[in-house]
Amino acid sequence: MSDPPLHVLLIEDNPGDVLLIREYLRDAHGREYEVRSVDRLADGLTHLAESQVDAVLLDLSLPDSRGIETFERVQAEAPAVPTVVLTGLDDHSLALHAVQSGAQDYLVKDELTPGLLGRALRYAIERQQLRLAASELARMKEDFVANVSHQLRTPVHSLQGFLNLLMDGKVDDPAVRREFLTRASEDAARLAALTDDLLKMSRLESPRFQLDSGRVDLGALVDATNELLEPLAAERNIALLHSAPDTALVVKADEHWLQQVLINLIENAIKFSPEGGSINVATTTSESDAVVTVADRGPGIPAHSTSSVFEKFFQVEGPHKRAGRGTGLGLYICKQIVEAHGGTIGFSSNEGNGSMFYFSIPAIELTEPVAELIS
Ligand code: ADP
Numbered sequence: 001m002s003d004p005p006l007h008v009l010l011i012e013d014n015p016g017d018v019l020l021i022r023e024y025l026r027d028a029h030g031r032e033y034e035v036r037s038v039d040r041l042a043d044g045l046t047h048l049a050e051s052q053v054d055a056v057l058l059d060l061s062l063p064d065s066r067g068i069e070t071f072e073r074v075q076a077e078a079p080a081v082p083t084v085v086l087t088g089l090d091d092h093s094l095a096l097h098a099v100q101s102g103a104q105d106y107l108v109k110d111e112l113t114p115g116l117l118g119r120a121l122r123y124a125i126e127r128q129q130l131r132l133a134a135s136e137l138a139r140m141k142e143d144f145v146a147n148v149s150h151q152l153r154t155p156v157h158s159l160q161g162f163l164n165l166l167m168d169g170k171v172d173d174p175a176v177r178r179e180f181l182t183r184a185s186e187d188a189a190r191l192a193a194l195t196d197d198l199l200k201m202s203r204l205e206s207p208r209f210q211l212d213s214g215r216v217d218l219g220a221l222v223d224a225t226n227e228l229l230e231p232l233a234a235e236r237n238i239a240l241l242h243s244a245p246d247t248a249l250v251v252k253a254d255e256h257w258l259q260q261v262l263i264n265l266i267e268n269a270i271k272f273s274p275e276g277g278s279i280n281v282a283t284t285t286s287e288s289d290a291v292v293t294v295a296d297r298g299p300g301i302p303a304h305s306t307s308s309v310f311e312k313f314f315q316v317e318g319p320h321k322r323a324g325r326g327t328g329l330g331l332y333i334c335k336q337i338v339e340a341h342g343g344t345i346g347f348s349s350n351e352g353n354g355s356m357f358y359f360s361i362p363a364i365e366l367t368e369p370v371a372e373l374i375s
Pocket of ligand 1: 133264268272296298299300301309314315316317326327328329330332370373
């Protein structure tokens with residue numbers, strides 16, 4: 001399929017130049033152009049505000065605007081659209097000024113050829129896309145650093161505070177000293193959890209990341225994970241239950257990373273469950289997929305947060321977040337892992353009535369007895 005035509009806005013008041021440029025763009029090889037021309041800046045700005053434009057060809061001397069101001073007004077209206085300035089032979093310094101202010105290129109009208117015009121437009125669009133991608137990347141990096149610093153600051157300050165109080169030697173009461181040491185140790189554990197999650201995230205996001213896949217009995221992995229998390233659940237008197245079909249659910253998966261998904265989902269369910277409650281983990285099938293669900297009786301997730309829970313650093317406002325627990329990375333990590341396995345992840349929740357997280361990945365065999373599959 002050929003590429004769609006590029007929409008070019010030509011802002012030029014000289015009818016001869018308009019005709020010539022239209023003609024040249026009709027002859028330009030490699031791409032089809034749809035040219036819309038206007039002879040006043042005001043009309044150009046209106047068109048930019050109302051329509052999708054891939055590139056602007058701009059004469060700086062128009063009946064309603066002259067000089068660099070012409071370019072500045074176009075850029076203010078559509079900063080993301082690349083602009084190529086058209087100049088006369090004697091306008092080099094003005095054209096350079098426009099390029100220094102953000103124009104992608106300039107072309108001297110008397111030197112135009114169809115090839116030159118087509119190339120200048122295509123490169124201008126390409127360069128602008130690279131420029132936008134680079135500034136988006138820089139913005140994401142800034143956000144990320146701000147988020148990580150914010151997450152680190154709370155436990156680091158708190159840890160420093162408790163250690164300073166203990167070092168001052170003014171805490172005589174052994175019970176208070178013990179309490180401060182416990183809090184300091186919790187802060188250190190939180191810092192360790194955060195660095196662990198950041199490392200996992202960076203491994204998963206690396207272009208070199210690869211799954212080390214083999215045959216995994218999903219039911220057995222759930223049992224092993226429940227056993228691992230049993231002590232954590234027992235601290236809050238929570239029962240971890242597992243319902244599984246009679247036949248093995250075998251998937252092609254990276255066992256280490258798949259268990260990480262189960263750990264994150266079950267740990268969240270424990271964290272958010274009321275004391276003395278129970279958590280139901282079920283392994284089932286849906287068409288040719290193996291499905292795991294983790295259901296709790298916690299507070300659920302508000303409908304307005306539904307689209308955000310799998311985003312990096314997202315945490316629902318509430319006591320859990322205010323207490324500074326969690327990193328907001330667990331579900332993001334789950335999503336990366338499940339998708340790397342060709343699966344999907346989601347949840348359903350009624351606020352106040354618990355949450356049920358689920359994920360599915362392709363099953364390789366559904367019917368053979370467990371013993372024959374796992375040897
Ligand atoms: P965190 O480390 O904060 O738990 P996650 O990425 O695992 O980070 O979860 C993001 C947010 O989604 C949590 O802070 C919480 O607000 C919400 N959440 C996750 N699991 C549950 C659950 N089982 N019940 C209620 N809210 C949950």
